[in-house]
Amino acid sequence: MTRADSRRVPPEQIDAVVKALYTEADRLDWEHLSPQRRTALYDTWVTDPQIGAVLTEFMSAETARSWIKDGPMKEYRRARQGAGRYAKFGSRQGPTAAQIVAHALGTEAVIMDGTVGVKPFHCVATMNGAGSTFVAWGEARNFRHLVWAALSHLTDNPTDSAALVIIETMAEPTPSADKARQESIAQRCSLALKYYRVANERRPTAAGSEQ
Amino acid sequence: MSSEPRVAVGEETIDVTPHPRLLAVLGDIEFAPWQCLAELIDNAFDDFLTAPPDGETPTVAISLPARGSDRRDAQVWINDNGRGMSLDHLSGAVSAGWTSNARYGKLGLFGMGFNIATARLGNTTTVRTTRAGDPDWISVTLDLHNMAANADFEVPVVREPKDDLSVHGTEIIISGLKQEQHEALSRQQVKIRRVLGDVYSYLLREKGFSLLVDNTAVQPLLPCVWNHDRAVVVSGERIPAYIPIDKQLSPLLACLDCGRWQDLGLTRCEECGGSNLEERERRVTGWLGIQRYSHKTDFGVDFLRNGRKILVRDLSLFSWADPNEPGARPIPEYPIEVPNEGRIVGEIHLDHVRVNYQKNAFEYDTPEWKYAVRVLRGDGPLRPQFARSMGYDTNESPIGLLFTGYRRLDPGLRRLVPGDGKTAIHQKARDWAELFRKGVADYQDDTVWYEAARQHDIPKPTVPPEATQPSEDPELDARTRLDIPEPGEATPGPIDPPPARETEEQKQQRYRTVGQVLPDISGEYSLPNYSTWNVTVYALSGTELLDNNEQHVPVYAQGQRGPEVHVFVDLEHPLFTEFGSDPREHAVLSIAEYMRERRGSSAAVSSIVAELKDRCLPDQRVTPSALAAIAHSLLARVRDAMRPVIAGNAEGFWSLIGADDHAATEQTYASEGLDRAWDDVRAAGDWISYAPVTSVARLIGQRPGDFFDGKVFRASYAAFQDSHARSLAVSRIVGYLNDVGLLAERRARPRPDDLNRARLSCRLLDDELAEVSTDE
Numbered sequence: 001m002t003r004a005d006s007r008r009v010p011p012e013q014i015d016a017v018v019k020a021l022y023t024e025a026d027r028l029d030w031e032h033l034s035p036q037r038r039t040a041l042y043d044t045w046v047t048d049p050q051i052g053a054v055l056t057e058f059m060s061a062e063t064a065r066s067w068i069k070d071g072p073m074k075e076y077r078r079a080r081q082g083a084g085r086y087a088k089f090g091s092r093q094g095p096t097a098a099q100i101v102a103h104a105l106g107t108e109a110v111i112m113d114g115t116v117g118v119k120p121f122h123c124v125a126t127m128n129g130a131g132s133t134f135v136a137w138g139e140a141r142n143f144r145h146l147v148w149a150a151l152s153h154l155t156d157n158p159t160d161s162a163a164l165v166i167i168e169t170m171a172e173p174t175p176s177a178d179k180a181r182q183e184s185i186a187q188r189c190s191l192a193l194k195y196y197r198v199a200n201e202r203r204p205t206a207a208g209s210e211q
Numbered sequence: 212m213s214s215e216p217r218v219a220v221g222e223e224t225i226d227v228t229p230h231p232r233l234l235a236v237l238g239d240i241e242f243a244p245w246q247c248l249a250e251l252i253d254n255a256f257d258d259f260l261t262a263p264p265d266g267e268t269p270t271v272a273i274s275l276p277a278r279g280s281d282r283r284d285a286q287v288w289i290n291d292n293g294r295g296m297s298l299d300h301l302s303g304a305v306s307a308g309w310t311s312n313a314r315y316g317k318l319g320l321f322g323m324g325f326n327i328a329t330a331r332l333g334n335t336t337t338v339r340t341t342r343a344g345d346p347d348w349i350s351v352t353l354d355l356h357n358m359a360a361n362a363d364f365e366v367p368v369v370r371e372p373k374d375d376l377s378v379h380g381t382e383i384i385i386s387g388l389k390q391e392q393h394e395a396l397s398r399q400q401v402k403i404r405r406v407l408g409d410v411y412s413y414l415l416r417e418k419g420f421s422l423l424v425d426n427t428a429v430q431p432l433l434p435c436v437w438n439h440d441r442a443v444v445v446s447g448e449r450i451p452a453y454i455p456i457d458k459q460l461s462p463l464l465a466c467l468d469c470g471r472w473q474d475l476g477l478t479r480c481e482e483c484g485g486s487n488l489e490e491r492e493r494r495v496t497g498w499l500g501i502q503r504y505s506h507k508t509d510f511g512v513d514f515l516r517n518g519r520k521i522l523v524r525d526l527s528l529f530s531w532a533d534p535n536e537p538g539a540r541p542i543p544e545y546p547i548e549v550p551n552e553g554r555i556v557g558e559i560h561l562d563h564v565r566v567n568y569q570k571n572a573f574e575y576d577t578p579e580w581k582y583a584v585r586v587l588r589g590d591g592p593l594r595p596q597f598a599r600s601m602g603y604d605t606n607e608s609p610i611g612l613l614f615t616g617y618r619r620l621d622p623g624l625r626r627l628v629p630g631d632g633k634t635a636i637h638q639k640a641r642d643w644a645e646l647f648r649k650g651v652a653d654y655q656d657d658t659v660w661y662e663a664a665r666q667h668d669i670p671k672p673t674v675p676p677e678a679t680q681p682s683e684d685p686e687l688d689a690r691t692r693l694d695i696p697e698p699g700e701a702t703p704g705p706i707d708p709p710p711a712r713e714t715e716e717q718k719q720q721r722y723r724t725v726g727q728v729l730p731d732i733s734g735e736y737s738l739p740n741y742s743t744w745n746v747t748v749y750a751l752s753g754t755e756l757l758d759n760n761e762q763h764v765p766v767y768a769q770g771q772r773g774p775e776v777h778v779f780v781d782l783e784h785p786l787f788t789e790f791g792s793d794p795r796e797h798a799v800l801s802i803a804e805y806m807r808e809r810r811g812s813s814a815a816v817s818s819i820v821a822e823l824k825d826r827c828l829p830d831q832r833v834t835p836s837a838l839a840a841i842a843h844s845l846l847a848r849v850r851d852a853m854r855p856v857i858a859g860n861a862e863g864f865w866s867l868i869g870a871d872d873h874a875a876t877e878q879t880y881a882s883e884g885l886d887r888a889w890d891d892v893r894a895a896g897d898w899i900s901y902a903p904v905t906s907v908a909r910l911i912g913q914r915p916g917d918f919f920d921g922k923v924f925r926a927s928y929a930a931f932q933d934s935h936a937r938s939l940a941v942s943r944i945v946g947y948l949n950d951v952g953l954l955a956e957r958r959a960r961p962r963p964d965d966l967n968r969a970r971l972s973c974r975l976l977d978d979e980l981a982e983v984s985t986d987e
Contacts, residue, residue: 029268029421032428040650047652062772103374170290170380171272171426177284197378 008058015089018072020050022089025076032171042069083118094121095167095196100137101125104163104194109133120145122153124160132157137165137196140174143182150191163192170197231358237323238330238355244395245406246569248273248289250328251383252411252422253519253570254304255291259420260517264292264379270421276388276397285388287332287396292380295342298349298368305338305353323568330355332396334387339371343379347372354387400425408432413558414518434556435644436500438657443616443627450616452627453500454609456559458586460493460579465563472563472579493563495583499609501617501627503647503660504640505552512557512587514573521566521573528584528610529555531592533601544593545614548847549840552620552637555613559587596854596897600887621844621977623668629660630667631731631795633974634841636830639663639731663730666750715759719769722779726751729780732795736776736827738819741806748778748798756781766794768801776805799823833966835954841973842955848980849907849948850899852923857910858896865893867913872906879903904952908945915941921981947976 009017028041046052046065055064072079072086079090097116101109105125112132115124122136134153136146143166150162164186168174174182174195186193242250252271259269270292276285296304304325329336339350347370358364388396396403407422408429414420415431422429437452444450463472466480467487479486502510511524530541546553561583565574573580588610591603595615598606606614620637622630629640640663646654653659713721726749737743756779758764765784769777778801780794781787787794803819806812812819824831857864865873879901880889892898899907911918915937919928924944931937950972 029428032421032423032426034427034430037430037650040652044650044652060772169272170270170292170382171274171423173274173288173290173382175274175284175286175288176384176386196374 009055013054017051017054018086018089020048021045021068021072022076022079022086022091024048024051025073026091030073030076031080038073042073081121083121093198095137095198097121097123097135100165100196101135103196104135104137104165104192105133120149122149124153132160134160134162135165136162137167139172140166140168140178140182143185147185147189147191151189161192163194165194165196168195168197228364231355231362231364234326234353235330235334235355235359237327238332238389240327240331242327242331242569244332244392244399245403245410246571247328247331247392248287248403249407249410249519249570250324251289252407253324255289255293255381256411256414256420256518258291258293259418262294264294267292268419268421269293270423272423273425275400275403275425276393278397280393280397282388282390282393285386285393285397287385287388289383289385290380291382295345295379295381296340297342301338301340301349301351305336305351329353329383329385331389332392333385333389335385337384337386338381339384340381341373341379343377345373345379346376356387404429405432409523410520411518412513412520413515413560418518433648434500434558435503435647436556436657437503437627437660439500441501441627441657441661443625445616450612452617453498454613455498456496456557456587456609458495460495460563460582462490462492464488465491491563493579495559495561495586497557497559499555499557499559499587499613501613502554502556502644503629503657504644505546505550505554505620505628505637506641507552510553510556512555512559515558515560516564516566516570516573517562518560519570521570524556526553528588529553529593531597534590542592544597545618547594548619549843550620550637554617554620555610557587559583596900597887600891600895600897619844619848621848622664624664625668627661627664628667629663629731631663631729631830632667632669633970634830634837636663636731638829639734642734643730659730662728666727666729666731718757719777719779722749722751722754722756723777725754726779729795729798731830732798732828734827736802736806736823738806738822738826741810741812741819743774744776744802744806745774746776746778746802748780750780750782750794752782754781756784765792766797766801768805770805770809776802778802778805799828833963833970835961835966838954838966838970838973839956842951842969845951845973845977845980846904846907846955847900849923849976850902852980853899853907853910853918854896856917856922857899861894861896861898864896864910864914865898868902868906868909872903872909876902876906904948904955908948908952911948912941912945919944923981924979925981926979944976944979947972947979951976 024041024045030038033041042065045068046056046061051068052061052064055067059067072089075084075086076090078084079086081094082090082096084090095103097111100121101111101123105127109125109127112124112126115122117123120136120138120142122134124132124134126132134150134157136149138146143164146164146166150164154160154162166174166182179195183193252273255271256269263269272288272290274286274288274290276282276287334356335352335354337350337352339348341348350369350371351366352369353366358366404424404427407424408415409432411420411422411429412431412433415422415429416433439451439453441452442449443452462475464475464477465472465488466483466485467489471480471482472493473481473488475490477488480488497515499512509524511526512522512528513520514522514525526543527541529545530543532541533539545555561573561579564579564583565577566572567574575581585608587608589606589608591606592598592601593606593611593614595605598604605611617626619626620628620635622628622635629636640660643654643659729748729750733747734745735743736746756764756767758767759769763784765781765786767779769779771777778798780798782794786792786797800816800820803816803823806823807814807816807819868876876898877889880892880898883901892901911923915928918924919926919940920930926940926944928937928940931940950969954966954969954973
């Protein structure tokens, strides 16, 4: 029902709404807001002239609220990592594949064309043409998905090697006990393991894609 | 045994370096968990204030052990993206007693905060730090048990190469947490976030600093005050609800070694002899204002130093201590009137006043603190009468003004207090403040509170004149009432299509447009076993209310989308205008009926109403104690208004009230324990403030000419020629007074009829009271 309702909205208006939403979310530091605050914001946005007011011309306020919540805002985090339906509106904060590969394998490593993918983020890189390495990266909470992706790749490509990169932010450091556990699991599976610290994101004043 | 730290005997010296055990002992100093974190936050915020990170949000991210975590693995992290430290700086930062700050400019003050805070939290602390451009992170680990066991202060430095040279910042990782700290930190995240949001409110909201606890932003606690342009008028003087403060003191030299201020031109500190002097600006800045709600404890002035709250909701400025009596206990002056709730608040920056090392008090004996107190609350007492009796002029300081304008909590715009037409709705005002703090859009500015105060003043529906005195042309009259244009001036009729019949939705929209929201009974209605409804009540005047069967009804409740319910009340329905029923009562009744119907409940509507009032409308309670508060406040106003008259012939009036009342008055005065000589009080006529209600009524009965005709009461007296008319006027007022007196002294029988009679008497007496300029 939600999707059907949103289809009635002309695409360029949807784009403008998502853009306005993400600008607001960036400004308010959405990722660090408590659930309570987020609830209050959904209500505010439903009456915002650039957001809710546009939507409610085509749907009820209630539907607009749930579209905002389950549509663009559910995608917000992924959009900021440059993935998902609304990737072009996300203000890019995650590291690029090239940065990750340079961190994991060194600056000489080259990403092979067409190997970059998502869920989890991954690619295949090669060092001077000598052997290829599967690299998967993500947050510590998705560690098991990284392991699974690497093992799957190695099963299909037994001559490759694999490296995992765990993304840390200053707000979410990996506690040493978890780190020790991750290291022994990676070792058991013959996977290289690195940690990549994302520099503190700036709270932007303007949104938009920033490649 | 020697008390000298260093004893020189010829060339010999002894080494007084303390044992490393000292570092662990610092952890015995009483610091609450949040205070420990705050010490470490202060270090980072100091750095941000000096040099905010370029193009990044200045952020401190704290990560606390999870609920149910194993204490042995648990860690506390405090990470910041400040400039980071050099090895030298790091070595100073972890050494007790060292400080990089020019001491008296910053939050981190004593160079001990780091050691106290970390030792209090746990046994092992690692500090990792790096500056932009440094090739590696440098880190040191202080293991207090090891250091004490080995009697060694030396700790190894570890270097870890950096991938990205531009990274900068500092991380503090504390492990080996103490049992009680682990308990508190892993269970009290919400509480810690709330305290930090209060203490750092200013820096978070004005400087754009970000503080994260477990990846959730600490929200600055925002002051919920009236809009800056609101004001009340007392004795012809406009008193704003918001007073900005900016008082600059002459700059002085600050000694960066001991903190003492001294005159410009000196080259050495008069206190410690140091030459590290720096000229500094000194200001008292910020604001004082009135909160949109009153509260027993949540009011008072916040005092900040460099953006951090040192005193939170401080009440000391509301007391007065006689400077001529050293050691005299300060006398609380606000709030002193029932219901004993305060609403004066403020945020005052005193960057130049020294604080104690726990950062929870200023040094109150310094001239700087005393000056700030004088700027904000003046020298004399706040209460004018008391001030005069102590030899002071009226207190015209900012707090003195706010006291005059806002100390009373009578509902209505006159005092800026939300009400419901009958009584103040303090609880509702506090509930709305919760919504303000949750960020709910409608509650961000003060409209809801202001409307409730405004509507309280709107007179109750009275019988409209046209109902009793039909005009010459009844048709014209109906037209005016329904806002139908004159036939002549109407837009050409024949071309217009016949007006379409109004749909139910259009009709309700029309009601919403012309109606006025009654905020005091709107809001969330919820009972156990019933759904929760968001009710908005609209009061209509001059618009006939039709239900969905086109019946003319006094009240009409309609469900909207989801949990929204709109209730429309026709204030001019005969039920209210001719039978005197209370529109609000009927609105609540219809809400109860709506809830009952939707639930399919067979409960009696009356029992639902009772429960709704109990849970959702506590302000409407007509308990003896709630009413006593109203009566007290009203009587205080009557006595105040009478005082100038009494003062004209204090002894004469005194002799009128009789021996029993003399005794009662003296006893009341004695029990309040005021210092002023009773003879003075009597001579000045101020005894009326302590006289029982019976004597107030007696005075009015005996000397009505002195108190009527706008002197205290509006009612006419002297103009009446007829003696019966005169006595009727007097007995009416005296009757109300006696009712109010019974209520104030809680002698009214707690039967509903008696309570209602007393409540009406309060209202009627209030209406009779003339707008007299009293000096309080």
